[in-house]
Amino acid sequence: MGVLGWIVAAPDIPNDVGGKYVAGAYIVFLLLLLIYVAIMGMKLARIERDLREVAEIAEARKEGASESAAAEVNS
Secondary structure (H helix, E strand, O other): OOHHHHHHOOOOOOOOHHHHHHHHHHHHHHHHHHHHHHHHHHHHHHHHHHHHHHHHHHHHHHHHHHHHHHHHHHO
């Protein structure tokens, strides 16, 4: 059931002026919540990308250190 179906099926909100404000407040709250979740999702994606980059750098350093240690042993 979509949001529109949920709103239509919610008979508890009266149709007077106060009820319209309550419905408007719920809609604004849901929009703000959706925006917050979207911002957190973008932030999480950026952190994951940065963490992957740091892991690649650490792996390259580890491989470089092991290669230099092997070259010293062979010399």
